[in-house]
Amino acid sequence: MSGAHESAAGGEFTEIDHVAIAVQDLDAAIVWYEETFGARVVHRETVEHDGVEEALLAVSDSYIQLLTPTSDDSTVARFLATRGEGLHHVGFRVEDCAKTLQAAQDAGVRTIDQVPRPGSRGTTVAFIHPKSAFGTLIELVEE
Numbered sequence: 001m002s003g004a005h006e007s008a009a010g011g012e013f014t015e016i017d018h019v020a021i022a023v024q025d026l027d028a029a030i031v032w033y034e035e036t037f038g039a040r041v042v043h044r045e046t047v048e049h050d051g052v053e054e055a056l057l058a059v060s061d062s063y064i065q066l067l068t069p070t071s072d073d074s075t076v077a078r079f080l081a082t083r084g085e086g087l088h089h090v091g092f093r094v095e096d097c098a099k100t101l102q103a104a105q106d107a108g109v110r111t112i113d114q115v116p117r118p119g120s121r122g123t124t125v126a127f128i129h130p131k132s133a134f135g136t137l138i139e140l141v142e143e
Contacts, residue, residue, distance in 0.1 A: 011100025017091040017141040018056065018063040022076050024085060026068040030055050033064065045120045052076050054120055065091070089127070089137035097142035101126040109133075116142070 023029040033039040039057040046053045051074025056063040067088060069077035079088060094100040097116040105111055112127035119125030119141065128138040 011094055011096060011103040011140075013092040014095060015093050016062045017093045017139075017143075018065040019090055020065040020067055020088040020139070022067050022079050022083075022085055022088040024068065024080060026053055026055060026066055029066045029068075030057070033057055033066070039064065043121055046070060047120050049117075050074060050076075056121070089139050091125075091139040091141045094140050094142055097124045097126055097140050100140050104128060112137075116140075 021029070030041055034041075039059070041055045042058045042063070043056040044054065048070075051069055051071035052067050053070050054068075055066045057066070067076050069080065071077065076088065101111060101113065101116060105114075110129040110132040112129050113125075116124045116126045119139075122143075124142040126140045128140070130137045
């Protein structure tokens with residue numbers, strides 16, 4: 001077995017948790033997904049420490065996570081200012097966020113979070129920097 005596979009063995013993705021889309025107007029985006037695809041909001045929450053409000057729309061066992069900033073200095077506000085609306089990150093479910101994050105760090109992956117932290121809906125999360133992931137911001141999500 002290769003070393004790369006062995007280091008990931010402690011923290012493999014189990015499934016896609018969500019695809020996050022940054023939007024200017026959360027309510028308008030919710031209406032659009034409802035009217036266009038019949039999607040329904042199953043969870044809505046303001047995450048103060050991240051400066052965002054989110055709405056989760058169920059897609060089978062995963063979600064579309066619509067994000068809008070609640071403060072001008074949040075990372076989502078900066079993202080919208082520089083890139084506009086669109087795909088922000090992909091969240092992958094993992095069995096053990098701390099173990100997966102440590103395995104990534106041990107493999108030399110650049111991370112945003114040095115340790116896992118509380119996420120929305122009672123999850124534990126950590127982010128992998130897009131410069132280490134082919135331009136994609138990755139969120140590790142432990143339920």
